[in-house]
């Protein structure tokens with residue numbers, strides 16, 4: 769499988785503005801994009817950190833998976849995203865190996881990315897996102 773860099777690290781937050789103000793005022797990192805991703809029922813902000821990014825995730829609905837996560841675990845680290853060249857090929861390879869996938873076909877992510885998740889049970893406790901994007 770042709771894995772690239774850690775594309776981003778997702779952090780679940782209850783209030784995007786308050787969380788952003790920490791990253792901006794304390795660390796001096798500005799978001800390069802803030803976007804609502806309707807399909808995932810959330811709003812995201814992407815903050816660049818030397819070749820990778822922090823993705824803040826604020827749920828926009830009580831039945832969003834991020835809302836459920838915060839309800840159970842509180843705010844905090846939610847997923848790690850690894851960039852791949854060819855997401856269909858990566859998913860086919862994992863499926864052939866019998867790995868438990870959440871998405872067998874890609875969904876729409878932020879910034880035009882195509883994304884798919886591997887179940888935390890398969891990865892020993894980490895929600896893993898595969899992410900294909902044209903450019904960054």
Ligand SMILES: C[C@@H](C(=O)O)C(=O)SCCNC(=O)CCNC(=O)[C@H](O)C(C)(C)COP(=O)(O)OP(=O)(O)OC[C@H]1O[C@@H](n2cnc3c(N)ncnc32)[C@H](O)[C@@H]1OP(=O)(O)O
Pocket residue numbers: 778805808812823825833834836837840845846847849870876877878879881883885887888889893894895897
């Ligand atoms: C915008 C986009 C982008 O980057 O472009 C994004 O990032 S979207 C990011 C937000 N979207 C997503 O996360 C979509 C994919 N996620 C999902 O489908 C769901 O959240 C699941 C991961 C399947 C969890 O579903 P649900 O909460 O209904 O199940 P559950 O609570 O019974 O959890 C099943 C088991 O997984 C664990 N679990 C749940 N969420 C976890 C997480 N984020 N990291 C690690 N473990 C996690 C639970 O503790 C539980 O463990 P035990 O079995 O040991 O009790």
Ligand SMILES: [Co+2]
Pocket residue numbers: 776778823847849897
């Ligand atoms: Co993500």
